[in-house]
Amino acid sequence: MRVSVEYMSLIRDASGVDAEDLISQTDSLTLADMLEHLAENHAEPFRAAVLDNSGTMHPWLMVTVNDVLVRSPEAILRDGDRVTIAVPISGG
Amino acid sequence: MTPSPPTPLPPFANPTSPIDDTDRATYQWQLWTPGFDEVSQARLKSATVLISRVGGLGSPVAYELAAAGVGHLILCHAGNLKHSDLNRQLLMTHDWIGRPRIESAARRLRDLNPRLEITAIPDNMSDANAERLITQADLVVDAAPLFEERLAMNDASVRLGKPVVECAMYEMQATLTTVIPGITPCLRCLVPEPPKPWKREFPVFGAVAGTVGCMGAMEAIKLLTGLGTPLAGRMLSMDLRTMQFRITDLGAPPSCPVCIAAHRTR
Numbered sequence: 001m002r003v004s005v006e007y008m009s010l011i012r013d014a015s016g017v018d019a020e021d022l023i024s025q026t027d028s029l030t031l032a033d034m035l036e037h038l039a040e041n042h043a044e045p046f047r048a049a050v051l052d053n054s055g056t057m058h059p060w061l062m063v064t065v066n067d068v069l070v071r072s073p074e075a076i077l078r079d080g081d082r083v084t085i086a087v088p089i090s091g092g
Numbered sequence: 093m094t095p096s097p098p099t100p101l102p103p104f105a106n107p108t109s110p111i112d113d114t115d116r117a118t119y120q121w122q123l124w125t126p127g128f129d130e131v132s133q134a135r136l137k138s139a140t141v142l143i144s145r146v147g148g149l150g151s152p153v154a155y156e157l158a159a160a161g162v163g164h165l166i167l168c169h170a171g172n173l174k175h176s177d178l179n180r181q182l183l184m185t186h187d188w189i190g191r192p193r194i195e196s197a198a199r200r201l202r203d204l205n206p207r208l209e210i211t212a213i214p215d216n217m218s219d220a221n222a223e224r225l226i227t228q229a230d231l232v233v234d235a236a237p238l239f240e241e242r243l244a245m246n247d248a249s250v251r252l253g254k255p256v257v258e259c260a261m262y263e264m265q266a267t268l269t270t271v272i273p274g275i276t277p278c279l280r281c282l283v284p285e286p287p288k289p290w291k292r293e294f295p296v297f298g299a300v301a302g303t304v305g306c307m308g309a310m311e312a313i314k315l316l317t318g319l320g321t322p323l324a325g326r327m328l329s330m331d332l333r334t335m336q337f338r339i340t341d342l343g344a345p346p347s348c349p350v351c352i353a354a355h356r357t358r
Contacts, residue, residue, distance in 0.1 A: 008329065009262050010289045049289060060287040068341045069282075069327075084338075086329075088283045089262035091294050092149045092237035 001027060001079035003034065008086035014049040015042055031063060032056075032073035034083070049087065062086045098326060101272065103318035104255055105230045107134035109163060114207075119161050125319075132317040133161060139316045140164040142229035144217045144245055146197040148180035148296065149235035149259045152305030153312070155183065158201045160313055164209040165201065166229055169194045170216045180298035217241045222248035232256045233312055234279075235305070237294075239286035246271065246279035250346075250354045255315055259308035263295045266304035269327040270311055274346060274355060276325035281348040300332055 006019040015038075022029075022037060029037075035057055039047040052058055057073045064070065064084045065077060077083065111133045116123070119133050139162050143150045146169045154165055173181075173188045173196060183197040198212045211228075215221060217236060222244045226232055232249050234256055236242050242258070249256045249271070256271040258279060271278045307328070314320045327340045346355070 008331070009265055010287075014289075058287070060283045060285060062282070064340045067338060069343045071344065084329075084340075087287050087289050088239075089260045089265065089267060090237060090239045090242055090290055091261040091266075091296055092145050092147055092235040092259075 001029065001077075003029070003077050003079075003081050003083055005034075005038065006082070006084045008084055009089050010087040011046075011049055011085050014045040027079070029077045030073065031065075031070060031075045031077060034077055035073075035085075050085065060088055062088055098321045099324065100321050101315065101318065101324060103132075103135055103316060105135040105139035105316040107131050107138055109138040110134050111137055115161065122160065127319050128317065132319060135317045136161045136313065137163045139231070140166060140229045141231050141233060141312055141316075142166040142168070142225055143233045144236045144241065145169050146181075146183055146193070147177065147235065147237070148298065148301035149261060149305045149308065150233070151181050151183040151197065152302045153233050153235055153259065153309045154197065154201055155204065156306055156309030157312060158205040158208050160309070161205070162208070162312075162316070164211070166211040166213065166225060167194060167197055168213040168215060168217050168221075168225065169197065170214055180296060180301040182298065182302070217245045219244045219247075223252065226252055226254055229254060231312055231315055233308055234258045235308070237292050239283060239290060242279055243283070243286070247350045249273065250278050250280075250350050251357075253354070253358070257308050257311045257315070259304050261296055261300050261304055264297065264300055264333040265329070265331050266300055267327055267329050268304055268307050268311065268323060269342065270315065270322045270324045272324045273351070274358065277342050277344065277346055278348060278351055280350050281344075281346055282342065284348060303332065304330070 003022045007015045146167050173184050183200040188196040194212045194214045198210045226248045250273045253273045258269050260267045314322050330337045
């Protein structure tokens with residue numbers, strides 16, 4: 001399966017790229033699995049930006065799947081899904 | 093996971109102050125807008141809007157609301173003007189360096205609209221003042237740079253049942269959404285605690301602030317008058333680097349402790 005991932009705000013800064021595809025040999029993937037895969041592929045600032053010290057998704061991380069906000073790390077992703085990941089912004 | 097359809101909302105301001113001939117002349121061009129009539133203009137004239145910070149984002153919000161004929165603005169902003177404010181804080185001018193920002197904002201708004209009533213508060217929003225100030229407003233526009241301020245204002249607005257337009261920016265990106273207490277997720281539903289990576293100072297152009305600030309003002313006008321369909325329960329995200337605009341469905345109904353407690357007391 002292939003999931004397209006787009007990074008926004010401080011996550012884009014931490015990843016160093018605007019977007020990438022995640023390819024998995026499985027038919028589905030949880031959001032938590034996806035974040036762990038992405039963290040393995042990036043330098044440490046990215047892991048710290050998306051996961052806490054116990055490997056759990058930060059409570060404030062904003063993840064959308066096909067333009068719908070998803071809050072559960074157990075949400076299932078499937079082939080062709082479009083994901084965005086962002087730290088909420090507060091610039092005023 | 094598919095987005096749900098947007099919902100129109102009733103107006104949040106009552107038309108208690110009728111418009112006069114000067115209003116008719118001043119607002120003639122917007123009164124030609126389909127769906128916006130003299131009662132709508134009277135709703136704006138009768139409305140009180142609180143704007144938290146009149147810096148980069150809040151300046152264009154306040155300016156556009158003053159131009160559109162909102163009757164009363166409550167403005168909150170602490171501190172004195174610095175050179176580094178001037179690339180984006182359009183209610184500030186070079187001759188005001190070192191003097192209170194809130195006074196510059198009030199002065200510029202009165203130049204634009206002498207009939208505008210302004211309550212200028214030389215403090216930022218906090219748990220100490222949020223409820224007292226928000227209770228006087230029909231609607232709140234959040235343009236604060238720190239999540240601590242935003243969450244204090246969010247919690248008080250949810251308790252008081254006041255809608256909040258949430259404007260935010262970073263670098264060449266911006267977001268906009270509207271919180272309707274009891275109907276949509278509030279800011280604390282989305283951001284339960286301040287994100288650790290967020291810093292008070294960040295890269296941004298004034299044109300980014302102007303873009304999302306004007307959109308926030310339009311959202312406020314829609315909410316006050318019942319015009320169009322606001323971003324209730326949806327978030328507009330924009331990346332001005334690529335000119336990509338996207339609307340996200342914020343999904344689940346209000347679920348945070350603040351929303352649940354407010355629902356119990358209603």
